[in-house]
Amino acid sequence: xxxxxxxxxxxxxxxxxxxxxxxxxxxxxxxxxxxxxxxxxxxxxxxxxxxxxxxxxxxxxxxxxxxxxxxxxxxxxxxxxxxxxxxxxxxxxxxxxxxxxxxxxxxxxxxxxxxxxxxxxxxxxxxxxxxxxxxxxxxxxxxxxxxxxxxxxxxxxxxxxxxxxxxxxxxxxxxxxxxxxxxxxxxxxxxxxxxxxxxxxxxxxxxxxxxxxxxxxxxxxxxx
Amino acid sequence: xxxxxxxxxxxxxxxxxxxxxxxxxxxxxxxxxxxxxxxxxxxxxxxxxxxxxxxxxxxxxxxxxxxxxxxxxxxxxxxxxxxxxxxxxxxxxxxxxxxxxxxxxxxxxxxxxxxxxxxxxxxxxxxxxxxxxxxxxxxxxxxxxxxxxxxxxxxxxxxxxxxxxxxxxxxxxxxxxxxxxxxxxxxxxxxxxxxxxxxxxxxxxxxxxxxxxxxxxxxxxxxx
DNA sequence: ACTCCGCATATTGTCATACAATTAAACCCA
DNA sequence: TGGGTTTAATTGTATGACAATATGCGGAGT
Numbered sequence: 001x002x003x004x005x006x007x008x009x010x011x012x013x014x015x016x017x018x019x020x021x022x023x024x025x026x027x028x029x030x031x032x033x034x035x036x037x038x039x040x041x042x043x044x045x046x047x048x049x050x051x052x053x054x055x056x057x058x059x060x061x062x063x064x065x066x067x068x069x070x071x072x073x074x075x076x077x078x079x080x081x082x083x084x085x086x087x088x089x090x091x092x093x094x095x096x097x098x099x100x101x102x103x104x105x106x107x108x109x110x111x112x113x114x115x116x117x118x119x120x121x122x123x124x125x126x127x128x129x130x131x132x133x134x135x136x137x138x139x140x141x142x143x144x145x146x147x148x149x150x151x152x153x154x155x156x157x158x159x160x161x162x163x164x165x166x167x168x169x170x171x172x173x174x175x176x177x178x179x180x181x182x183x184x185x186x187x188x189x190x191x192x193x194x195x196x197x198x199x200x201x202x203x204x205x206x207x208x209x210x211x212x213x214x215x216x217x218x219x220x221x222x223x224x
Numbered sequence: 225x226x227x228x229x230x231x232x233x234x235x236x237x238x239x240x241x242x243x244x245x246x247x248x249x250x251x252x253x254x255x256x257x258x259x260x261x262x263x264x265x266x267x268x269x270x271x272x273x274x275x276x277x278x279x280x281x282x283x284x285x286x287x288x289x290x291x292x293x294x295x296x297x298x299x300x301x302x303x304x305x306x307x308x309x310x311x312x313x314x315x316x317x318x319x320x321x322x323x324x325x326x327x328x329x330x331x332x333x334x335x336x337x338x339x340x341x342x343x344x345x346x347x348x349x350x351x352x353x354x355x356x357x358x359x360x361x362x363x364x365x366x367x368x369x370x371x372x373x374x375x376x377x378x379x380x381x382x383x384x385x386x387x388x389x390x391x392x393x394x395x396x397x398x399x400x401x402x403x404x405x406x407x408x409x410x411x412x413x414x415x416x417x418x419x420x421x422x423x424x425x426x427x428x429x430x431x432x433x434x435x436x437x438x439x440x441x442x443x444x445x446x447x448x
Numbered sequence: 449a450c451t452c453c454g455c456a457t458a459t460t461g462t463c464a465t466a467c468a469a470t471t472a473a474a475c476c477c478a
Numbered sequence: 479t480g481g482g483t484t485t486a487a488t489t490g491t492a493t494g495a496c497a498a499t500a501t502g503c504g505g506a507g508t
Contacts, residue, residue: 009461010461010462011279011461011462012283015283019311023311035487035488035489036488036489037488045462045463046462046463046464047463047464048272048461048462048463048464049461049462049463051276051489051490052275052276052279052461052462053279054489055235055276055277055279055280056279056280056282056283057283058280059236059239059280059281059283059284060280060283060284062311065488065489065490066470066471066488066489067469067470067471067487067488067489067490068469068470068471068472068473068486068487068488068489069470069471069472069488069489070487070488070489071488071489094386094387098384098385098386098387099387101337101385102385102387102388105329105330105333105334105385105388106329106330106333108333109329109330109332109333110329113325160322161322161325161326161329162318162322163318163322163323163326163395164326164329167391171387233490234490234491235490235491259458259459259460260459260460261459269491269492270491270492270493271492271493272490272491272492272493273490273491273492275460275461276490276491278460289459289460289461290459290460290499290500291458291459291460291461291498291499291500292457292458292459292460292498292499292500292501293459293460293500293501294458294459294460295459295460449508450507450508451506451507451508452505452506452507452508453504453505453506453507454503454504454505454506455502455503455504455505456501456502456503456504457500457501457502457503458499458500458501458502459498459499459500459501460497460498460499460500461496461497461498461499462495462496462497462498463494463495463496463497464493464494464495465492465493465494466491466492466493467490467491467492467493468489468490468491468492469488469489469490469491470487470488470489470490471486471487471488471489472485472486472487472488473484473485473486473487474483474484474485474486475482475483475484475485476481476482476483476484477480477481477482477483478479478480478481478482
């Protein structure tokens with residue numbers, strides 16, 4: 001039926017067609033797609049090509065595949081994207097200082113929005129305070145790192161700017177290794193820094209909060 | 225040989241192993257990988273699984289595949305990722321206001337660094353000035369949009385923060401459609417805004433530059 | 449000896465087929 | 479009607495085969 005598409009990898013073209021199919025039919029995340037066999041018939045290619053295309057799409061979360069449930073539209077997984085981009089950055093070796101500076105831009109950039117929202121939603125402060133409380137009593141390095149990441153993520157999430165959160169997820173890949181060299185004494189300092197930061201945010205002391213956060217992130221500079 | 229990895233899609237695990245292989249061997253873009261058969265032997269899986277994994281990786285540009293040349297490490301194709309992020313947007317619809325605010329954060333966040341570098345590298349100013357000059361005399365909308373994107377890219381690039389530039393490239397995808405609704409009268413205003421912005425940057429008037437840029441980007445808000 | 453043409457060969461691209469694993473749905477029986 | 483069991487549909491993985499194609503080697507011609 002399909003009169004031989006152009007050149008290029010067949011599976012790439014198939015992936016393109018599948019995306020078109022989703023958009024043309026107005027499918028939303030969770031909606032189901034035809035089976036692999038049906039798609040193979042529809043596009044006039046073998047199941048192999050369909051699978052290579054769906055695998056590629058599934059890899060980044062555009063679609064999900066499960067035995068017996070078939071294919072369905074997925075929510076694109078930002079974390080997955082972060083992994084790839086992280087890989088990209090890893091092999092390109094961006095200088096750590098640039099990563100740190102970028103992180104400062106992203107995180108402090110979210111603060112004004114977070115402050116605004118916090119003024120009308122006190123539970124944002126509560127949440128961050130609670131997280132920092134957990135951080136304060138955590139003894140194991142690994143758990144501490146996870147919590148620290150969560151704290152920074154929630155802090156940025158409080159800005160309400162989802163794309164910014166996605167970018168931050170990405171940068172986190174690199175900071176994991178920095179975090180692993182954190183010293184015991186620095187934990188406490190970090191926790192106190194967090195506290196001053198969110199208190200300043202709550203009180204509307206925006207520039208103070210920015211300074212605090214910048215200093216907090218810059219402490220990584222010593223370790224590069 | 226490999227004693228049955230964990231659960232999960234075999235091809236996902238293979239993709240993971242391939243990424244590890246690249247990192248462990250310190251391969252750079254352009255370096256060649258083993259052939260599909262060799263990888264199949266190495267990982268103890270069939271060629272199908274290797275192909276599904278390599279297809280997924282190739283889809284976003286982590287590796288390249290060509291007949292007779294074999295597999296090689298690629299540069300992650302920002303355009304490819306953008307495409308897929310754009311698809312994400314088409315399905316999930318981030319509120320345009322969030323995108324605009326995110327963009328303001330990214331671009332104004334680069335300004336302090338740009339100002340610092342511009343003080344010691346006057347050619348950065350020259351370059352931007354030249355670009356804006358071209359912008360001033362461009363008559364066709366399409367060319368104007370391309371130039372405008374280039375201007376903003378170079379502006380951010382002047383900050384020296386490559387990761388920030390990468391993020392901005394992602395956001396650009398979303399702004400293309402806004403730009404297409406630009407009115408003739410607004411072109412001129414945009415060009416003058418650019419000029420005031422870079423002049424302020426050159427003069428070290430940082431907060432003035434930030435205000436100018438914020439206002440410039442916020443002008444998109446009217447069009448959503 | 450040097451150049452250029454052609455061919456063998458290695459590698460990805462695509463296909464057909466088969467079976468395993470899983471699970472959602474249908475069905476049967478009490 | 480309810481619950482357990484069977485069935486069937488769908489993805490997951492493997493094997494084998496052939497096509498297409500570019501690369502590098504070798505041979506022929508000058």
